[in-house]
Amino acid sequence: MLFAQLVDDPSARPEEFPTEEAQEVERLRLFGIIEELVKWENVTNEAVIEAAxxxxxxxFDGEPPAIVDPFAGGGSIPLEAQRLGLEANASDLNPVAVLINKALIEIPPRWAGRPPVHPDDGSTLGNRTWAGAQGLAEDVRYYGQWMRDEAERRIGHLYPKAKLHDGSEATVIAWIWARTVTCPNPTCGATMPLVRSFWLSKKKGKEAWVRPLVEGKAALRDEVWGRVRFGPGS
Ligand SMILES: C[S@@+](CC[C@H](N)C(=O)[O-])C[C@H]1O[C@@H](n2cnc3c(N)ncnc32)[C@H](O)[C@@H]1O
Structure with a gap:
C-alpha cells in the first residue's frame, strides 16, 4: 500500500512514457515489484526490498517523505515504511501499542549489527558476526530465559504440577487468577473466588469446565473456615 501510494503511475510521466502502450509496459513492471514484495517468503529478500x-x-529525487501513523496499533505501517527506507514515526493512545512500536521500530535499529552483551561462556556465541537485530535477539532470548528461571526459583512453588488420572504429573500451562472474598454467609465464611464463568473451553467436542468444591465442611463446625478448590467438570 505504501509503495502504491508513493510510486507514480507511469501516466504521470508522459515525457518518459508518451504512449499508452509504453505506460502499460512500465505499469506491469511496477506491478511485478508489488507482486514480489507481498510474498511472505520474500520478507527478508534484500534484493526485492531494495528494488522497491x-x-x-x-x-522523490532521492529524498522520500517521512511517514507518520498516528494510530499505529501493532505497527505494521511504520514497520513497512522503515523497511522501504522511509523515516517512520508512530503514535497510539494505547500504551501496549506504543511498547510494541518501540520494540518493533525504534529499538532494533539502534542495536543493529551489534553483538549481544550477555556474558558469553563461549559455547553458544563463538566467533560469528551479528547482522541486523540478531545480537539484540540473542540478548532478549538469553535474559528472557534468565527471568523465566529466576521466576521459577522464587515463586515456582506457588504453581505446582498437576496430578493426572494415571498418577503422573504434568506442567500446568495456564493459571486463571481470581480475586477472592470471604463469604458473608455466617454459616459459611469460606474464601470465595470471584469467577465470571467456570467454562475453560466451549469449543464443540472439546468442552471443558471446572467445578467449584467447598473444602473443610467438617472443619466448619469447629469454626475453621473452608475454602473453594476446583476439580474437573464432568
Ligand atoms: C485499527 S488499529 C490500527 C492498526 C494498525 N494500522 C495496523 O495496521 O496494525 C487503531 C488504533 O488506533 C488507536 N487509537 C484510537 N483512538 C486513538 C486516538 N484518539 N489517538 C491515538 N490512537 C488512537 C487504537 O489504540 C488502535 O491501536
Whole structure:
C-alpha cells in the first residue's frame, strides 16, 4: 500500500512514457515489484526490498517523505515504511501499542549489527558476526530465559504440577487468577473466588469446565473456615 501510494503511475510521466502502450509496459513492471514484495517468503529478500526502495527514491529525487501513523496499533505501517527506507514515526493512545512500536521500530535499529552483551561462556556465541537485530535477539532470548528461571526459583512453588488420572504429573500451562472474598454467609465464611464463568473451553467436542468444591465442611463446625478448590467438570 505504501509503495502504491508513493510510486507514480507511469501516466504521470508522459515525457518518459508518451504512449499508452509504453505506460502499460512500465505499469506491469511496477506491478511485478508489488507482486514480489507481498510474498511472505520474500520478507527478508534484500534484493526485492531494495528494488522497491529504488523506485520510491526515484519518484522523490532521492529524498522520500517521512511517514507518520498516528494510530499505529501493532505497527505494521511504520514497520513497512522503515523497511522501504522511509523515516517512520508512530503514535497510539494505547500504551501496549506504543511498547510494541518501540520494540518493533525504534529499538532494533539502534542495536543493529551489534553483538549481544550477555556474558558469553563461549559455547553458544563463538566467533560469528551479528547482522541486523540478531545480537539484540540473542540478548532478549538469553535474559528472557534468565527471568523465566529466576521466576521459577522464587515463586515456582506457588504453581505446582498437576496430578493426572494415571498418577503422573504434568506442567500446568495456564493459571486463571481470581480475586477472592470471604463469604458473608455466617454459616459459611469460606474464601470465595470471584469467577465470571467456570467454562475453560466451549469449543464443540472439546468442552471443558471446572467445578467449584467447598473444602473443610467438617472443619466448619469447629469454626475453621473452608475454602473453594476446583476439580474437573464432568
Ligand atoms: C485499527 S488499529 C490500527 C492498526 C494498525 N494500522 C495496523 O495496521 O496494525 C487503531 C488504533 O488506533 C488507536 N487509537 C484510537 N483512538 C486513538 C486516538 N484518539 N489517538 C491515538 N490512537 C488512537 C487504537 O489504540 C488502535 O491501536
Amino acid at each position: 526502495r529504488a523506485e520510491i527514491r526515484r519518484c
